[in-house]
Amino acid sequence: MKALxxxxxxxxxxxxxxxxxxxxxxxxGGFAVVLxxxxxxxxxxxxxxxxxxxxxVGPLFxxxxxxxxxxxxxxxxxxxxxxxxxxxxxGYGVVAPIFAALLLLLTTYRSSFGMKFHTENLLVLHVxxxxxxxxxxxxxxxxxxxxxxxxxxAPHGRYGWALxxxxxxxxxxxxxxxxxxxxxxxxxxxxxxxxxxxxxYDNVRKIELGSLHSPLGAAVVRVAWLFPILGWLTMAVELLxxxxxxxxxxxxxxxxxxxxxxxxxxxxxxxxxxYPLTFIAYASLFRAERLGDVRPVRRLVxxxxxxxxxxxxxxxxxxxxxxxxxxxxxxxxxxxxxxxxxxxxxxxxxxxxxxxx
Amino acid sequence: MSRPRAYFFxxxxxxxxxxxxxxxxxxxxxxxxxxxxxxxxxxxxxxxxARAIGAxxxxxxxxxxxxxxxxxxxxxxxxxxxxxGGKKRMRELCRAIAGRAEADAGLRGARIELVxxxxxxxxxxxxxxxxxxxxRHHRCRVREGGR
Numbered sequence: 001m002k003a004l005x006x007x008x009x010x011x012x013x014x015x016x017x018x019x020x021x022x023x024x025x026x027x028x029g030g031f032a033v034v035l036x037x038x039x040x041x042x043x044x045x046x047x048x049x050x051x052x053x054x055x056x057v058g059p060l061f062x063x064x065x066x067x068x069x070x071x072x073x074x075x076x077x078x079x080x081x082x083x084x085x086x087x088x089x090x091g092y093g094v095v096a097p098i099f100a101a102l103l104l105l106l107t108t109y110r111s112s113f114g115m116k117f118h119t120e121n122l123l124v125l126h127v128x129x130x131x132x133x134x135x136x137x138x139x140x141x142x143x144x145x146x147x148x149x150x151x152x153x154a155p156h157g158r159y160g161w162a163l164x165x166x167x168x169x170x171x172x173x174x175x176x177x178x179x180x181x182x183x184x185x186x187x188x189x190x191x192x193x194x195x196x197x198x199x200x201y202d203n204v205r206k207i208e209l210g211s212l213h214s215p216l217g218a219a220v221v222r223v224a225w226l227f228p229i230l231g232w233l234t235m236a237v238e239l240l241x242x243x244x245x246x247x248x249x250x251x252x253x254x255x256x257x258x259x260x261x262x263x264x265x266x267x268x269x270x271x272x273x274x275y276p277l278t279f280i281a282y283a284s285l286f287r288a289e290r291l292g293d294v295r296p297v298r299r300l301v302x303x304x305x306x307x308x309x310x311x312x313x314x315x316x317x318x319x320x321x322x323x324x325x326x327x328x329x330x331x332x333x334x335x336x337x338x339x340x341x342x343x344x345x346x347x348x349x350x351x352x353x354x355x356x357x
Numbered sequence: 358m359s360r361p362r363a364y365f366f367x368x369x370x371x372x373x374x375x376x377x378x379x380x381x382x383x384x385x386x387x388x389x390x391x392x393x394x395x396x397x398x399x400x401x402x403x404x405x406x407a408r409a410i411g412a413x414x415x416x417x418x419x420x421x422x423x424x425x426x427x428x429x430x431x432x433x434x435x436x437x438x439x440x441x442g443g444k445k446r447m448r449e450l451c452r453a454i455a456g457r458a459e460a461d462a463g464l465r466g467a468r469i470e471l472v473x474x475x476x477x478x479x480x481x482x483x484x485x486x487x488x489x490x491x492x493r494h495h496r497c498r499v500r501e502g503g504r
Contacts, residue, residue: 210418
């Protein structure tokens with residue numbers, strides 16, 4: 001039992017560099033800000049919905065009347081500003097929970113008028129997890145003062161648990177979607193007829209409602225033999241999503257398939273799930289800090305965050321900065337590709353730990 | 358964050374995200390969801406929409422923005438609720454659509470109809486776009502003068 005708990009602990013409270021969590025903060029926070037700005041007219045329009053249209057859900061279940069327009073506008077502006085501060089890591093301990101709460105409020109409110117926006121669930125859940133984690137210990141904006149940049153702390157489990165939780169949450173959402181198909185449509189779903197009817201229905205509805213539909217979807221509906229293949233593929237992506245937690249190769253394969261699934265949905269139904277389509281939804285499965293190795297990104301990070309020393313460097317110079325003794329060996333390993341570090345050949349011990357990771 | 362708090366917070370969120378597996382069919386929420394979209398059998402669904410019949414008899418679909426939302430699904434729900442809500446709700450919605458439509462020169466003088474149609478989605482594309490049945494619930498007219 002102890003061995004099992006220890007194994008779970010190694011997988012959950014996994015040692016990770018502070019930059020990895022920071023990279024997730026920047027990617028997810030940046031995405032949320034862009035989404036809010038692009039969808040600003042839609043969020044703004046929430047202020048004009050009537051009480052008759054209100055169908056409150058989730059944390060707003062208690063709402064009896066629409067929010068006052070001033071509250072909606074104020075929450076939106078505060079959420080955008082909070083999102084920018086969250087992304088930059090400014091005042092993170094205070095800003096992050098406020099931003100997460102505002103994003104939860106706004107997106108829940110948006111889903112409280114008859115249509116639930118399934119495109120936003122995962123983003124909100126990821127922001128909630130990031131807000132509870134020390135995601136601004138590295139790559140934090142310091143007012144443009146490069147001299148104030150300090151070494152990022154050494155890798156630690158406190159930077160890894162949220163990444164693990166984000167990945168598990170991502171996987172669960174796909175499994176739930178698969179289970180819903182089996183429960184609501186039965187195993188017939190994999191035969192493709194239901195999928196064919198869904199694509200047809202979605203496009204008919206858009207045509208009849210005067211919205212954009214997918215000409216490709218309308219054409220594909222006529223090709224009956226294609227749908228059993230698509231049905232099986234869809235169910236595989238959803239029900240087998242947990243394989244993404246087995247390791248990075250599995251994660252890469254699954255994430256590519258899941259991305260392909262969303263690209264297909266966009267092509268045949270004109271329904272865009274921007275969070276997974278940008279791949280940010282799957283970023284927690286990977287070493288996102290390695291994006292900082294790409295030269296333009298490195299320059300941007302250096303310009304924004306003052307070119308702080310990486311945790312790999314600090315791990316080598318000091319292994320006592322809050323790192324558990326039993327994890328100190330792997331700390332330097334997990335950041336072998338961290339930013340601002342010259343490439344180096346890992347030692348055999350490091351290679352072994354890398355494989356275990 | 359300490360290890361116990363990391364476990365408490367992370368596992369609470371994970372458990373909450375998994376919780377909708379206990380939802381009854383058709384039940385959904387936000388941000389916790391059972392993700393039921395695309396899961397239902399669609400034999401002959403009924404869709405609710407608004408359409409405009411011009412003075413020349415030509416039929417046009419009323420875009421979601423005129424119904425009151427740029428989201429197509431939200432617009433559909435608005436029409437459905439108005440139809441299911443009775444005459445008063447239908448009259449209010451029809452007037453609101455007609456009011457917004459005045460800004461569109463092509464819709465001035467047109468007749469706005471709130472409609473429900475039973476369709477066979479696959480047959481719509483394979484055989485032709487005629488609905489299985491169609492019902493007009495309410496109608497009103499867009500003013501000629503415009504704004």
